[in-house]
Amino acid sequence: MYSINKYTFKEFKITPGHRANYAILCNPEFKENQWGIKYHPSNDYAREYKILALFSHPQIPVRYKVGRDNMYKDDKFVLAQYYLIMTHFEGEGVLEYYKKRDMTDRKEIEGVIQHFASVTLPLMHMHTKGYLHSDIKPGHLILNPTTGVMALIDLECTIKTGETLLGMSREYASPEQKEMIQLLRKNEREKDVLKKIKIAATSDLYSVGLILYEALTNKLWQENPVPPWELNSSIPEKLHKVILGLLEENPLNRIHSAELLKNELEAIA
Numbered sequence: 001m002y003s004i005n006k007y008t009f010k011e012f013k014i015t016p017g018h019r020a021n022y023a024i025l026c027n028p029e030f031k032e033n034q035w036g037i038k039y040h041p042s043n044d045y046a047r048e049y050k051i052l053a054l055f056s057h058p059q060i061p062v063r064y065k066v067g068r069d070n071m072y073k074d075d076k077f078v079l080a081q082y083y084l085i086m087t088h089f090e091g092e093g094v095l096e097y098y099k100k101r102d103m104t105d106r107k108e109i110e111g112v113i114q115h116f117a118s119v120t121l122p123l124m125h126m127h128t129k130g131y132l133h134s135d136i137k138p139g140h141l142i143l144n145p146t147t148g149v150m151a152l153i154d155l156e157c158t159i160k161t162g163e164t165l166l167g168m169s170r171e172y173a174s175p176e177q178k179e180m181i182q183l184l185r186k187n188e189r190e191k192d193v194l195k196k197i198k199i200a201a202t203s204d205l206y207s208v209g210l211i212l213y214e215a216l217t218n219k220l221w222q223e224n225p226v227p228p229w230e231l232n233s234s235i236p237e238k239l240h241k242v243i244l245g246l247l248e249e250n251p252l253n254r255i256h257s258a259e260l261l262k263n264e265l266e267a268i269a
Helices: 046-052 094-098 106-128 175-185 190-196 201-217 237-246 258-266
Strands: 002-004 007-009 021-024 035-040 063-073 076-087 141-144 149-152
Touching: 002 076, 046 063, 046 076, 094 141, 094 201, 106 149, 106 201, 106 258, 175 190, 175 201, 201 237, 201 258, 237 258
Parallel strands: none
Antiparallel strands: 002 007, 002 063, 021 035, 035 076, 063 076, 141 149
16 A cells, blocks of 8 residues: 555556656545545646646546655655645546547547547636646546546646747647747747747647547657548548648647537537
8 A cells, every 4th residue: 555645545557658656546535536646756746736726627637635745655665755636537548548449430430529529628618718738648638438528637737828838748749839849948038939939729729639630540640641531531521621620730720719629520420
């Protein structure tokens, strides 16, 4: 049995691409599978704890506690850890789920449409409040296959619309995110960078498009931008157009809002 502060858990997982360890709490005072804990020896979660308080949506984690304390295994000291207690969402990373499915099957594709329509809801909530997730990647979309609902997690890099990026996952970043980071690494002043590049809701939607493309083709658009139809002829024409509309290089030509994306997906027969 592991513990940090008074919070106990039986096992934890390390997910590739994630800095934090994660576990489901098993304290007797909590309902089963109610809360999760993510923790790391050097990554302070105080900012994410504050960010989570800005949102109230069933597909975005509710915060419970943040801090730093010693971790023990069977009462033996292991390491001091920063930690964040938040809502646990049942399910798995979205691409982990799809890789086990036949994505040429019509019913599976209908499921993909339903699942990605569901993730527009927490995005609409965030964007309406003037915030961007800015680090959407497969492991940050947790799909519950029983309900068909996707949760949006890990808000460490969340920013206000138009602010400077705090970080990103390069594999799933938009062109404008990459350009901003490149300019910042050249030591351009933030004020000057923000005059050249504005990160908006369309940046989050580009990341969603990359994941949707990969889910249906099992290929990375970033490595070889082939139209999805060429890799999976079972993709409906309307869905094909939605994917390409999300992956426009120029954000002005992209599907411009999560609400519009939801409507486009729900209109696919």
